[in-house]
Amino acid sequence: MERDDLIRDHEYSVAANHDEAHGVATRKSITFVTILLSVLTIVEVGIGWVISRDHSTMWAMTKIALIIMTLVKARYIVMSFMHLGEERKNLKKTIIIPYIFFMVYMITLIILLESNYVNTVILQQELVTP
Amino acid sequence: MSAHSSETISNSVLWGGDGSPFRISYGKLMMWLFLISDALTFGGLLIAYGFERHAIGSWPLAEKVFSAFPGTGTMKLPLIYVALMTFILIISSVTMVLAVEAGHRLDKKKVKKWMILTVIGGLFFLLSQVWEWSHFIHGSGGxxxxxxxxxxxxxxxxxxxxxxxxxxxxxxxxxxxxxxxxxxxxxxxxxxxxxxxxxxxxxxxHGANLKRNEYHPGHPQYANFFFFITGFHGFHVFSGVVINFLILLQVMKGTYDKRGHFEMVEKSGLYWHFIDLVWVFVFTFFYLV
Incomplete structure (x- = not known):
């Protein structure tokens, strides 16, 4: 039986692109991403500590900022640490695009629309007529 | 249509049936497919959490629930412990990516060093989660x-x-x-x-179980989502630590030197980074917003 753990494609082979010089560049980008992720985490916690969680517009804006920071962190983990940025474009698209579509409609339909319906129509009515 | 079929396509853009059309090895592609399905599972959990939270309307503030730190008694340190856990996981992700990088250069000694640090980081995170769970289950006053x-x-x-x-x-x-x-x-x-x-x-x-919790009286969902989301993630961390440890043993045995590449380190690395990725989202949606 042929072994499937061997990499046959020479362009992809381990020795082809991964010399010492390439390693230096990779480690540099790893350091950059490490600092970025740490700083973003500290900023997130700091914001959570300073701004009080109430029903103000300030907190609503902060939430959006926190979610954007999370997506930035996720982007760097996937693209840099998981090396998806170095893979072929067709693989990148195959992995990311279906997931984003799925999440967008789940968030819109379930978290925003359906939960709002359950809250305003079902639960609030139960409070009025027990 | 006939014009199309008579067109000759250059061989450079055709996939000849040899190797992978994605130019990625079989094992890595399968790991990516597994991660996509796992991401959907975690996505489903977080979506369900978001739904319940908005449908119920009121929800406890994480900064008030998770404000304890081991060894500081009743001092209020909102979210500092969770931030530390997040930091530990990020750092162990960094040591993992350094192991992968060393593997590309076939540097067995470095791979070993970074893999050991990754396993230790994972164990640290697991122990932190044990403390967090025990504190959550015991509660603070009732x-x-x-x-x-x-x-x-x-x-x-x-x-x-x-x-x-x-x-x-x-x-x-x-x-x-x-x-x-x-x-x-x-x-x-x-x-x-x-x-x-x-x-x-x-x-x-006082405390919390699957039926009642002191953090959100009358609503078991809060504790249920805490247990299921962080528990499912913790189970992934546990299996990740086990997988990393087994790979470390193979590295030490010299299996990958004989094979000529350290791709297994890369595959378990993908899984380990995915765990970090999930935690980034859990941290934001369960603890921060």
């Missing part, structure tokens, strides 16, 4: 239900148990808190007022 069906929390843990409702004794240092976990204005009552309310108690509960 709450009483009055005859009118209102909830009042104790300001501190006075060591009461569920069985003692009738025999609980009120002392001068005790105080009751309204909305302790931040659903509405948080208000600490004076000792005399607390005594009056305390005498109308019909029920006492």
């Amino acid at each position: 709450y009483i239900t009055t005859t009118t069906g209102e909830y009042y929390h104790f300001d501190k843990d006075y060591g009461f148990h569920e069985g003692d409702v009738a025999h609980m004794e009120f002392t001068n240092e005790m105080a009751l808190v309204q909305n302790k976990y931040g659903m509405g204005e948080s208000l600490t009552l004076s000792n005399e007022e607390s005594k009056k309310i305390f005498d109308q108690r019909v029920d006492f509960f």
Whole structure:
């Protein structure tokens, strides 16, 4: 039986692109991403500590900022640490695009629309007529 | 259509059936497919969490629930412990990516060093989660239900148990808190007022389980989502640590030197980074917003 753990494609082979010089560049980008992720985490916690969680517009804006920071962190983990940025474009698209579509409609339909319906129509009515 | 079929396509853009069209090895592609399905599972959990949270309307504030730190007693350090856990996981992700990088250069010694650090980081995270769970399950004081069906929390843990409702004794240092976990204005009552309310108690509960929790009285969902989301993630961390440890043993045995590449390190690395990725989202949606 042929072994499937061997990499046959020479362009992809381990020795082809991964010399010492390439390693230096990779480690540099790893350091950059490490600092970025740490700083973003500290900023997130700091914001959570300073701004009080109430029903103000300030907190609503902060939430959006926190979610954007999370997506930035996720982007760097996937693209840099998981090396998806170095893979072929067709693989990148195959992995990311279906997931984003799925999440967008789940968030819109379930978290925003359906939960709002359950809250305003079902639960609030139960409070009025027990 | 006939024009299309007669067109000759250059061989450079055709996939000849040799190797992978994605130019990625079989094992890595399968790991990516697994990660996509796992991401959908975690996505489903977080979506369900978001749905319940908005449908219920009121939700405890994470900064009030998770404000303890090991060894600091009753000091309030909101979210600092979770931030530390996040940091540990990020750093262990960094050591993993350094192991992968060393593997590309076939540097066995470095791979070994970074893999050991990754396993230690994972174990640290697991132990932190054990502490977090035990603190969450034990609670910090509990709450009483009055005859009118209102909830009042104790300001501190006075060591009461569920069985003692009738025999609980009120002392001068005790105080009751309204909305302790931040659903509405948080208000600490004076000792005399607390005594009056305390005498109308019909029920006492502290900590959390799948049916009740002190953080969101009347709504089991809060603790359920805590247990399921962080628990499912913790299970992934556990299996990740085991997988990384097994790969480390193979590295030490020299299996990958004989094979000529360290791709297995890369595959377990993908899984380990995915765990970090999930935690970034759990951290934001369960603890921060």
